[in-house]
Amino acid sequence: MRTRLISLLLLCGLAGSAWATPQIQHWQAPSGARVYFVEDHNLPMLDVAVNFPAGSARDAADKIGVAGLTHGLLDLGTQELSEDDIARGLADVGARMAGDFDADRSGLSLRTLSNETEREAALAIMAAVLQHPAFPQAVLEREKNRLIASLREAETKPEFLAERAFGQAVFGSHPYGWQTGVSDVEKIQRDDLANFYRTHYVAGNAVVALMGDVSRQQAEAIAQRLTANLPQGTGASALPAVAMKIAASEQRIAHPASQSHILIGTPGIARNDADYFPLYVGNYILGGGGFVSRLMKEVREKRGMAYSAYSYFMPMQQPGAFQIGLQTKKEQVDEALQVVRQTLQSFIQQGITAQELRAAKQNIIYGFPLRIDSNGKILGYLSLIGFYSLPLTYLDDFPQQIERVTVGDINDAFRRRIDPDAMATVIVGTPE
Amino acid sequence: MRLYALCLGLLLAATAQAEVFETTLQNGLKVVVKEDHRAPTVVQQIWYRAGSMDERTGVTGVAHLLEHMMFKGTKSVPAGEFSRRIAAAGGRENAFTSYDYTAYFQQLHKSQLPLAMELEADRMHNLVLGKQEFDKEIRVVMEERRWRTDDDAHALLDERLMATAYQEHPYRNPVIGWMNDLENMTVADAREWYKTWYVPNNATLVIAGDVNAQDVFALAQRYYGRIPAGKLLPRKPYLEPAQRGIKRMVVKAPAELPHLVMAYHAPTLRDVENDWRPYALSVLAGVLDGNDSARLNRVLVRERQVANSIGASYANTSRGPTLFSLEATPAPGKELNELEAALREQLQLIVREGVSEEELRRVRAQVAAAEVYKLDSVFYQAMQIGQMESIGLSHRSLPLMLQKLQAVTAEQVQQVAREILQDDQLTIAVLDPQPLSGEPKKKMEMQHAH
Numbered sequence: 001m002r003t004r005l006i007s008l009l010l011l012c013g014l015a016g017s018a019w020a021t022p023q024i025q026h027w028q029a030p031s032g033a034r035v036y037f038v039e040d041h042n043l044p045m046l047d048v049a050v051n052f053p054a055g056s057a058r059d060a061a062d063k064i065g066v067a068g069l070t071h072g073l074l075d076l077g078t079q080e081l082s083e084d085d086i087a088r089g090l091a092d093v094g095a096r097m098a099g100d101f102d103a104d105r106s107g108l109s110l111r112t113l114s115n116e117t118e119r120e121a122a123l124a125i126m127a128a129v130l131q132h133p134a135f136p137q138a139v140l141e142r143e144k145n146r147l148i149a150s151l152r153e154a155e156t157k158p159e160f161l162a163e164r165a166f167g168q169a170v171f172g173s174h175p176y177g178w179q180t181g182v183s184d185v186e187k188i189q190r191d192d193l194a195n196f197y198r199t200h201y202v203a204g205n206a207v208v209a210l211m212g213d214v215s216r217q218q219a220e221a222i223a224q225r226l227t228a229n230l231p232q233g234t235g236a237s238a239l240p241a242v243a244m245k246i247a248a249s250e251q252r253i254a255h256p257a258s259q260s261h262i263l264i265g266t267p268g269i270a271r272n273d274a275d276y277f278p279l280y281v282g283n284y285i286l287g288g289g290g291f292v293s294r295l296m297k298e299v300r301e302k303r304g305m306a307y308s309a310y311s312y313f314m315p316m317q318q319p320g321a322f323q324i325g326l327q328t329k330k331e332q333v334d335e336a337l338q339v340v341r342q343t344l345q346s347f348i349q350q351g352i353t354a355q356e357l358r359a360a361k362q363n364i365i366y367g368f369p370l371r372i373d374s375n376g377k378i379l380g381y382l383s384l385i386g387f388y389s390l391p392l393t394y395l396d397d398f399p400q401q402i403e404r405v406t407v408g409d410i411n412d413a414f415r416r417r418i419d420p421d422a423m424a425t426v427i428v429g430t431p432e
Numbered sequence: 433m434r435l436y437a438l439c440l441g442l443l444l445a446a447t448a449q450a451e452v453f454e455t456t457l458q459n460g461l462k463v464v465v466k467e468d469h470r471a472p473t474v475v476q477q478i479w480y481r482a483g484s485m486d487e488r489t490g491v492t493g494v495a496h497l498l499e500h501m502m503f504k505g506t507k508s509v510p511a512g513e514f515s516r517r518i519a520a521a522g523g524r525e526n527a528f529t530s531y532d533y534t535a536y537f538q539q540l541h542k543s544q545l546p547l548a549m550e551l552e553a554d555r556m557h558n559l560v561l562g563k564q565e566f567d568k569e570i571r572v573v574m575e576e577r578r579w580r581t582d583d584d585a586h587a588l589l590d591e592r593l594m595a596t597a598y599q600e601h602p603y604r605n606p607v608i609g610w611m612n613d614l615e616n617m618t619v620a621d622a623r624e625w626y627k628t629w630y631v632p633n634n635a636t637l638v639i640a641g642d643v644n645a646q647d648v649f650a651l652a653q654r655y656y657g658r659i660p661a662g663k664l665l666p667r668k669p670y671l672e673p674a675q676r677g678i679k680r681m682v683v684k685a686p687a688e689l690p691h692l693v694m695a696y697h698a699p700t701l702r703d704v705e706n707d708w709r710p711y712a713l714s715v716l717a718g719v720l721d722g723n724d725s726a727r728l729n730r731v732l733v734r735e736r737q738v739a740n741s742i743g744a745s746y747a748n749t750s751r752g753p754t755l756f757s758l759e760a761t762p763a764p765g766k767e768l769n770e771l772e773a774a775l776r777e778q779l780q781l782i783v784r785e786g787v788s789e790e791e792l793r794r795v796r797a798q799v800a801a802a803e804v805y806k807l808d809s810v811f812y813q814a815m816q817i818g819q820m821e822s823i824g825l826s827h828r829s830l831p832l833m834l835q836k837l838q839a840v841t842a843e844q845v846q847q848v849a850r851e852i853l854q855d856d857q858l859t860i861a862v863l864d865p866q867p868l869s870g871e872p873k874k875k876m877e878m879q880h881a882h
Contacts, residue, residue, distance in 0.1 A: 042470050043807050083734065087725035091794045094801020113801055142737055149740050149764045153688040156868055158583065256686050256868055257583040259575070291503070291515040301512060304571035307579055327579050359520050366522025370539055373471035374808045 021395040022378050024385070025216060032204035033227040036382040037219045038211045040375065046114045046212040047379040048123070050130055050226055051387050053236040053317075054106035054200035057175035063192055065147075065180035067200075070135075070193045071099055071106045072143060077136040078128040086125055095122035097129070103176050104239075104317045105387055106200075109379070114213035123222060130201070131229040135193045148182050158261045161253055162428040166263040169249050169424035170321050174242050202233035209382035211375050242267045242319045248422050255429035260333040261325075263426045264340065266418065268313040268322030271388040275413040277401045279313055282410035284360045285352050286344070287311025287324060292359065298343045299326060305336045317388070322418060330431045337427070345420045351411035365399045452817065452827060453645035455652075459661040460633025463652045464817050464827060466640035468810045474641030475811050476548045477537040478556070479818040481636075482629035484609075485531045485602040485670070485752055493609015494617060494625045496529040497573050501622055502536065503527075504565040506558035511565055514551050521547050531603055532751040533822040539811065542642045546651055553655040556630055566619040574615070577608045585685035585863055589693060593861040596681050597695050601672040603752050631662025636821040640814035672697070672753050679859040687865035689740065689761050690768050694775065697857040698756040701748050704829040704836070710748035711833075712848035713756055715840045718795035719787045720744040720758075720778070726791075727778055728758075738766050738774045751823045756852055768862055779853050786846035796838050803834060 022038040029035050033050075059067045075097060076083040090097055093112065100107040108130060112122035154160040164179045171177025208223045244267050269279055280288075287295035287310045299309040306326045314320035324344065328336040372378055372395060385394050454464045484495045505511035518525045523540035538548040581587045591606045598604035609617075637656065639648045675697060701710040720728050721744035732739040742760040758779075762771045806812055817827040 043804065045804055045808070084725040084730060087723050087730075088794065091723035091725070092797055094797045094799075096801075096805075111805060113804060118801075142734070145737075145764060146733075146740050149689060149761075153761075156686055156688045156865075254868075258578045259583055289519060291512070292519045297512070300572055302568070304568035305575070307572055307576040328575060329578060359516070362520045363522055366520075366541055366544075367524065368522070369471055369473050369541055370522070370524060373473045373810070376808055 022372060024382065024392050024395075025219075026392055027220070029208070029220070029223045029227055031206070031224055031227040031230065033206035033208050033223060033230075034386055035208045035210070035219070035223040036386045037209075037216065037223075038378055038382065039214070039216060039219070040211065041213050043375065044114045044213055045111065045375070046119060046210070046214055047109065047111050047375050048126065048211075048222065048226070049100075049107055049109035049209045049379055049383045050126075051100070051105050051107035051207045051209075051383050052201050052205050053104065053387075054196070054205075055102050055104040056178065056180075057103040057239050057317075058196075058200055058236075059175065059178065061175075063184075063188070064178050065184040066188055066192045066196045067106065068101060068180060069140070069143065069147070069185075069188055070196045070200075071101045072147075073135050073139060073193060074099070074108060074133045075129045076139045076143070077134045078132040079134050080132065081125070081128055083136075083139060086129065089125045090122060093118040093121045095125075097122075097126065103320075107383065111376075119214075123225065127226050127229075130226055133197060135190055135197070137190050140188075140190055140193065144185050144188060148185050151180070151182050151185065158255045158257045158259070158428040161255065162261040162263050162426050165251050165253060165426045165428070166265065166321075166323070166424065169251065169426060170246065170265055170267060172243060172246070174240060174318075176242065176316070176318065176320065198231045199233055200236070201230055202235075203227050203230035204233070205236050206230060207383060207386035209379055209386060211379040211382060239318045244319065246422055246424060248424075250425040251427070252430045253426070253428045257429040258329060259327045260330050260336075260427050260429040261327050262333065262337060262340070263323060263325050264344075264423050265321050265323040266423050267319045269315050269417070270317065270319045271315040271390070273315065273319070275417060276315060278405050278409040278413040279417065281357070281360050281364065281402060281405045282352065282414055283311055283313055284364060285356045285410075286347050289360065289363065292363075294343055294347060295324065295326075295340065298339050299328075299336065303339065305332060305339065309340070330429055333427060333430060337425070341420065344418075348414055348418060348420055351414075352407055354407055357405070357407050357410065361402055361405070364402050368399055453649075454827075455649050457632065457653060457657050459657065459659055460631075461652070461656050461659075462636045462821060463649060463656075464636060464638045464821065465643065465645040465648045466638070466810070466813055466817060467643060467645060468640060468807075468813070469642045471810075472542050472642050473539060473810070474542045474545050474639060474643055475537060475539045475814050476545065476552060477535055477638045477640075477814050477818050478552055479533050479535045479636045479638065479822045480629055481533055481634050481822050482625070483530050483532040483534060483751075484605060484607040486629065486667075487602060487605065490613060491617065491621050491625075492605040492613045493573065493577075493607075494621050495534055496608055497570060497614075497617060498622050498625050498630075499527045499529045499534050499536075500569045500573060501561055501566065501626075502555050502559065504569060505560050505562070506554050507560060508558065509551065509554055514555065517547065517551060523548065529607055531607060533819075535818060535822075537811075537814075545639070545643065545648070546655070549651055549655040553659060556632065556635070556656070557659045559626055559630070561619060561623050561626060563619045566622060570614060570617055573608070574611065577611060577614065581606065581608060582611070585683075585687040585865070586691060588685050589683045589691060589861055589863045592681060592683050593693050593695060593859060596679055596861065597697070597755060597859040598672055598753075601670045601752055628662075628665065631664070632656060632659050633661045634664055636818055638814045638818045638821075640810045640817075670752060675857050675859075678855045681859070681861050682864050683861060684864045684866050686868050687863060690865055691759065691761050691863035692768055692771055692775075693757060693759040693861045694772070695755040695757040695859045695861075696852055696854070698746065698754050698852050700750050700752075700754040701825065701833070704825060704832055708836070708840075708844055709848050709851070711836045711840050712844040713746050713852065714748050714837060715792065715795050716782070716787075716845050716849055717744045717746040717756070718798065719782070719791045719845065722795055722798055727782075728760075728775075731778060732760070732771075732774055733763075736774065737763050738771055739763055742775075749819065749823055749825060772860070779849065782846060782849045783853060787842050789842060792840070792842055792845070799834070799837055
């Protein structure tokens with residue numbers, strides 16, 4: 001009881017004055033790239049990420065898979081450096097480079113010591129990889145073979161089969177539903193990659209995020225150095241609209257696994273959607289809040305039917321999926337399906353309680369400092385804010401945005417957006 | 433320039449260690465505090481020195497099952513309430529079980545540490561363990577086993593490899609337990625496990641974050657101090673008898689590509705000051721697989737294209753014995769025996785010709801940088817402390833271990849490779865991929881490469 005009172009007091013305090021969020025500096029580099037920087041000298045290290053609107057949704061319909069391979073080959077050879085030079089050069093200074101790739105974004109990130117020698121060596125490699133990738137023919141052939149083998153392997157996995165069928169059922173012919181197949185990869189040529197790079201890795205579309213132990217002046221120079229020699233080109237065009245209304249469907253796909261993999265969903269929301277916060281808080285209650293969510297309580301805590309049951313919205317440039325998922329042994333798949341459908345139905349029809357909303361707000365608002373307690377996490381937010389053009393005050397406003405959500409907002413938003421009678425259901429691994 | 437990075441890393445590690453404080457309560461609970469004031473958050477981890485290696489035959493999986501039951505209610509905090517209260521305080525929480533230990537954690541705003549301590553101390557001593565909750569939770573664990581192991585070909589391969597590499601040591605049993613043991617487990621098994629191991633003198637409490645160590649000690653005394661010490665059973669040493677010749681095994685499971693794992697028995701760190709082989713083996717793993725152009729990936733994936741993916745792994749700290757492992761998936765059209773021969777050739781090259789100074793410098797630079805990067809995660813730093821304490825080493829040894837790792841010579845790497853990479857100490861497990869339809873594929877090549 002005492003605990004609850006303290007939490008509520010803090011909640012009120014928070015809504016008035018948000019706590020220290022990182023101070024984000026923002027500018028446009030001479031190259032045209034948009035830059036987001038947080039200066040922090042607590043640790044002698046620097047994190048950098050550069051993102052482009054060059055994800056898989058940018059593929060042409062007859063060249064699916066090109067975006068992914070272009071991203072994959074960036075650090076496998078530049079005009080001056082072989083793939084081994086790149087890997088060794090980074091390892092020699094203890095730097096780590098990683099790629100991020102989804103339907104919207106293609107990104108490259110670097111973590112390096114901030115000491116000048118190491119930092120300069122690592123940034124020189126990142127600059128070359130971003131601005132002078134060579135897409136060597138021999139490397140492309142090898143990577144195509146590896147990718148084809150991985151795809152064939154993936155096609156034996158129930159989770160992959162479920163995701164693939166789910167994407168098609170929810171997005172139809174929209175690029176968010178496209179899946180790269182073996183025959184797509186086979187026909188990809190080096191020119192496809194070079195052309196895709198030239199049109200999509202354009203300076204004006206680049207979003208540079210920097211976090212850590214450099215000065216503003218150094219950050220400006222780094223951002224320019226990483227983007228000055230990118231191709232010049234036009235801004236990214238808008239992605240096609242997602243058809244929001246889908247018909248109810250259910251697919252059952254045979255698989256020898258002992259469990260059935262269930263996915264249920266529909267097109268959800270875009271990143272800039274006005275319903276974002278009501279749906280985010282509401283989904284915490286439905287299936288985003290781990291052990292305390294309704295789905296987890298009904299499926300796992302009350303009935304012991306699954307290890308995990310969840311739901312989420314994947315906010316994208318265009319509306320990404322709203323997805324519910326779980327795995328359960330085949331023999332009880334229909335029973336589990338019924339529990340999930342009833343849970344969703346009552347969530348939409350009867351809505352949430354004030355008590356549930358209070359608990360959700362407490363968790364999200366009071367847990368807010370955990371979202372920004374490391375350089376790595378802050379870098380992620382910088383990229384997100386930059387890529388989706390969210391307000392620079394996104395983090396400062398976050399607790400108030402959550403606090404503002406009402407029971408009515410959530411119930412109304414879910415009723416408008418989620419129709420339990422018009423959902424795509426995919427079940428992989430069904431009893432024979 | 434690399435020397436500078438190395439010194440920087442060591443210096444930081446040393447200062448970081450200086451901010452670690454520890455005390456032991458009268459009931460035997462060790463409390464370790466790592467102060468880190470970068471963000472107003474804190475993590476509590478409690479580590480019980482009881483993992484699957486402490487289980488008896490027929491009751492495998494009980495350590496992990498108990499971990500699940502720890503969320504199922506005490507005399508004063510009903511089932512589900514632990515998670516509800518932590519969530520309402522803005523916290524994130526979970527738990528994990530390994531061969532060596534079981535640990536529970538919460539991450540929260542620093543002001544909520546007393547709540548987390550109150551709840552954690554309560555379930556150390558007052559767990560209810562009712563039959564109704566047990567009957568549901570054991571089904572959850574069986575679903576977890578199906579998901580993690582039974583339906584995952586590589587996990588299945590690893591499980592059976594361990595069961596083959598070890599004959600006496602309990603590492604031969606999977607942490608999650610054999611399905612038949614789960615099916616026959618009773619709430620009495622869980623109660624016995626709880627009574628045996630969940631006592632303050634078998635635990636380490638690690639608190640890391642924006643806290644003051646003295647305050648934390650006072651809180652620990654308030655919440656954990658009144659729990660009585662238990663009587664701990666003497667532990668058996670479980671020395672694995674020496675292997676006497678190569679072991680080979682096959683696992684059939686639905687998959688497209690075959691997979692190869694080669695695991696050699698290897699020493700683990702016992703004497704931080706005087707052992708040298710575990711440090712040399714860590715460097716050997718780094719030379720083979722520390723970056724994309726380390727030997728295995730460069731030669732076997734990129735140049736010769738005999739493997740689609742490849743890796744080496746070795747963990748130098750554990751309560752029990754350990755393995756130096758290599759695993760690989762063949763490139764399309766390559767046979768497993770060709771892959772095995774190519775892998776062995778790379779190992780023999782090091783046995784014959786050793787490693788270069790350049791390769792050693794590269795591994796050192798990566799180790800030094802990793803020491804800095806780890807400071808970005810308070811959670812990971814707490815993990816490292818808890819692991820060290822739970823396996824019987826001291827977190828105070830971490831800086832010395834780092835120095836020892838950085839001092840490994842090329843001669844030591846070659847010598848340890850020569851000593852450890854012996855066929856008589858080797859277990860080879862291969863995945864024989866089965867079609868989803870149940871129809872047989874072409875027969876797998878099973879010739880041995882020598």
